[in-house]
Amino acid sequence: DTAVSQTPKYLVTQMGNDKSIKCEQNLGHDTMYWYKQDSKKFLKIMFSYNNKELIINETVPNRFSPKSPDKAHLNLHINSLELGDSAVYFCASSQGQGQGTEAFFGQGTRLTVV
Amino acid sequence: GNSVTQMEGPVTLSEEAFLTINCTYTATGYPSLFWYVQYPGEGLQLLLKATKADDKGSNKGFEATYRKETTSFHLEKGSVQVSDSAVYFCALVGGADGLTFGKGTHLIIQP
Numbered sequence: 001d002t003a004v005s006q007t008p009k010y011l012v013t014q015m016g017n018d019k020s021i022k023c024e025q026n027l028g029h030d031t032m033y034w035y036k037q038d039s040k041k042f043l044k045i046m047f048s049y050n051n052k053e054l055i056i057n058e059t060v061p062n063r064f065s066p067k068s069p070d071k072a073h074l075n076l077h078i079n080s081l082e083l084g085d086s087a088v089y090f091c092a093s094s095q096g097q098g099q100g101t102e103a104f105f106g107q108g109t110r111l112t113v114v
Numbered sequence: 115g116n117s118v119t120q121m122e123g124p125v126t127l128s129e130e131a132f133l134t135i136n137c138t139y140t141a142t143g144y145p146s147l148f149w150y151v152q153y154p155g156e157g158l159q160l161l162l163k164a165t166k167a168d169d170k171g172s173n174k175g176f177e178a179t180y181r182k183e184t185t186s187f188h189l190e191k192g193s194v195q196v197s198d199s200a201v202y203f204c205a206l207v208g209g210a211d212g213l214t215f216g217k218g219t220h221l222i223i224q225p
Contacts, residue, residue, distance in 0.1 A: 004157075033213070041152075041201050041218040048212050056212055090157055097212050100146045100165040105157035 003027050006091045006106035013081055014114055021076045021109045023091030029104075031055075031097055032074035034066060035090040037108070043090070049074055050097070081113045116141040120204045120216035127194055128224050135189040135219050137178075137204035145208030147171075147180050147187040152201040152218070161189075161202070199223045 006023045013019050025032065033056075034046040048056035052068045063079040078085060091106040120137040127133060139145065146165045150158040162171030167182035176191045187204060204216040 041220065043158075043203065043215045043218065045212065045214075092158075092213075094213070097207060100163065101207055101213075102148070102160050102163065103158075103213050105150075105159070107157045 004091055004093055004104050004106040006089075006109055008109060009107060010110050010112075012112045012114065015081055015083060017081050018077070018079045019081060019111070020078070021089055021091075021111075023074050023076070023106060025072055025091075025093040025104070027093055027095075027104060029093040029095045030071055031094045032068065032071075033092040033094075033103065034074065034076050035092065036060075037088040037090060039087070047074075047076075048097075078111075081111075083113050086111055086113045116145065116206055116208055116211045116214045118204050118206055118214055118216035120202075120219055122217065123220035124222050125219060126222045126224065129196055130193045131223075133189070133191040133194045133198075133221070135202055135204075135221070137187045137189065137216060139185050139187065139204070139206050141185075141206055141208040141214075143208055144182075145206040147178070148205040148207070148213075149176070149178055149187070149189050150203040150205055150215075152203065154200070158203065194221075194223050196223045196225055 004025045031050045047066045065077045088108045092103045094101045094103040117140045148163045149161040151161045162173040164171040164180035170179045201218045
């Protein structure tokens with residue numbers, strides 16, 4: 001069983017479109033994250049949710065809107081896609097954010113905006 | 115806020131060479147420290163971790179020791195293999211910032 005699964009794995013779309021990436025974890029964790037990894041492999045946290053409540057919201061355009069229908073899911077919706085949104089997006093989860101907390105990552109979604 | 119600095123790559127070594135990837139951090143209090151590895155086309159996996167000063171994390175022949183006096187968590191392996199080629203991320207958890215990553219070090223091992 002995949003612990004953190006995200007779909008789709010690849011997403012190619014045109015500028016201006018709206019798209020969603022889904023993430024589900026079956027680990028029973030209470031905290032979920034979205035990270036963006038650029039072409040240089042830099043990882044930047046975008047959002048963090050704990051028990052369906054937003055706890056970290058880094059400076060990202062408001063075109064990005066996370067939605068957490070329940071503790072096991074954190075979906076990422078992106079409006080009006082731009083070329084600069086092309087990247088690999090990773091979902092992750094952890095049990096809390098305390099000392100020693102390990103995060104488990106999905107396989108990533110490679111988004112290409114053309 | 116917290117921050118992690120690690121040596122930039124790519125780091126290219128021959129098989130069986132000794133590996134060191136440096137990592138230093140800035141954080142308040144007593145963070146937990148991690149090394150994650152990302153193999154080509156995959157997500158990040160935890161490689162090892164240490165939760166308090168002088169702890170040594172180890173896994174798959176890799177080791178790192180939590181040095182509070184030098185705020186460092188350098189990754190070492192005595193004899194690398196081609197299969198170790200990947201991107202390695204140093205990270206920490208501390209305070210309200212959640213999991214903070216370094217910029218990653220691309221390691222290339224040549225046969």
